[in-house]
Structures are given as structure tokens and as C-alpha cells.
Amino acid sequence: MIGMELRDKVTEYVKERILALRVSNPGQYQNVSVVRTNSMKYIPNYFEKAQLSKMFFLFPDPHFKEKNHRRRVISPFLLDEYAYVIKPGGIIYTITDVEELGEWMKSCLENHPMFESLTEEELEADPVVKLLSCATEEGQKVSRNGGQTFKAVFRRICRTVGTVCNLNGKRAKQNNSFLIH
Numbered sequence: 001m002i003g004m005e006l007r008d009k010v011t012e013y014v015k016e017r018i019l020a021l022r023v024s025n026p027g028q029y030q031n032v033s034v035v036r037t038n039s040m041k042y043i044p045n046y047f048e049k050a051q052l053s054k055m056f057f058l059f060p061d062p063h064f065k066e067k068n069h070r071r072r073v074i075s076p077f078l079l080d081e082y083a084y085v086i087k088p089g090g091i092i093y094t095i096t097d098v099e100e101l102g103e104w105m106k107s108c109l110e111n112h113p114m115f116e117s118l119t120e121e122e123l124e125a126d127p128v129v130k131l132l133s134c135a136t137e138e139g140q141k142v143s144r145n146g147g148q149t150f151k152a153v154f155r156r157i158c159r160t161v162g163t164v165c166n167l168n169g170k171r172a173k174q175n176n177s178f179l180i181h
């Protein structure tokens with residue numbers, strides 16, 4: 001698992017947290033790391049096609065003003081990039097305490113041809129979903145203050161020539177006659 005963070009100090013803090021976890025849990029947390037980078041610019045430089053099985057966008061900056069919506073970490077353009085690096089069947093998890101941003105992320109994902117929403121049963125069965133609201137410092141702060149959270153969890157669908165397949169074999173979103181992925 002790799003964390004991507006823009007700010008130096010935050011990146012250093014996360015590095016120290018990882019090192020401390022390794023010391024107190026010998027042999028564990030060896031596959032966890034963090035890199036200081038602008039994830040909105042450089043995701044394609046870090047990952048190859050279909051490399052990732054999960055992507056997490058936990059309490060991202062809301063960028064309230066309309067002129068700054070293009071700075072949001074979930075956008076139609078960036079979802080094209082995420083659809084490229086995440087493998088078919090892979091999952092994008094998002095959570096925020098800002099209702100309007102939650103609606104925005106959900107709507108971007110709903111309108112993107114390469115993602116479909118998990119069903120209520122799938123959300124219930126995925127142990128990761130329960131951790132989204134409490135796994136990060138921002139999430140814990142929101143929880144302490146009794147804040148509401150808004151999740152959007154979507155699967156990268158798998159398209160083959162002539163059809164769109166769901167890896168769980170449960171449902172096909174629509175028919176299509178071109179090949180992506």
C-alpha cells in the first residue's frame with residue numbers, strides 16, 4: 001500500500017508513523033509506504049495499467065468554490081486515469097464529511113462508463129467499508145465531533161468486445177461494442 005501526499009511535513013509524519021508501527025510490530029507493515037508527490041499530476045508515472053486493486057480517497061480537500069472544483073481529486077478527467085491504473089474488479093473508496101463533495105464524487109463515478117456502484121449487500125460484506133470513517137486522522141476527528149459522513153464506493157468494471165462484464169458475474173451494466181482495458 002502506498003500513500004501519496006503533497007506536503008513535505010505531512011509525508012515525514014506518515015513515514016515516522018509507519019516506522020513506529022514496524023518497530024512495535026516486528027515483521028509487519030513492510031509493504032506500506034508513503035511518497036511525497038502530487039497525485040493529481042503524477043499517478044500515471046507511478047503505476048502501470050491495471051496495477052492497483054484498491055484506491056482510497058479519504059476526506060479529500062473539498063475545494064468549495066466552483067472555480068476550484070477542477071482541483072478536486074475526483075473529477076471526470078482524473079477518473080479516466082484511475083480507470084487505467086486500477087484493475088477490472090478493483091475498487092475506489094471515497095468518503096467525506098462535506099455533503100456537497102460527497103454528491104460530487106458520487107455523481108462523477110456514476111457518470112463514468114468504467115465504474116459501477118457496489119450494491120448494498122456488497123458494501124455490507126466488504127470489511128474495508130466499515131473502516132473508512134475511522135481509519136484516518138481526519139475521519140477520527142469528524143467522528144469525535146459527531147459529524148456526518150458520505151461514502152461512494154465503486155468498482156472498476158471490465159469491458160470486453162461486445163459486452164460489459166462484472167467480475168462477480170452478477171450483472172452487466174450495458175452492452176458495448178468496443179474494447180477498453
Ligand SMILES: C[S@@+](CC[C@H](N)C(=O)[O-])C[C@H]1O[C@@H](n2cnc3c(N)ncnc32)[C@H](O)[C@@H]1O
Nearest residue numbers: 004005006007038039040058059061136137138
Ligand atoms: C483533509 S486532508 C485528509 C488527510 C487524510 N486522508 C485523512 O483522512 O486524515 C487532505 C490531504 O490531501 C493532501 N493533498 C491535497 N492535494 C493533494 C495532491 N494533489 N496530491 C497529494 N496529496 C494531496 C493534503 O496535503 C492533505 O494532507
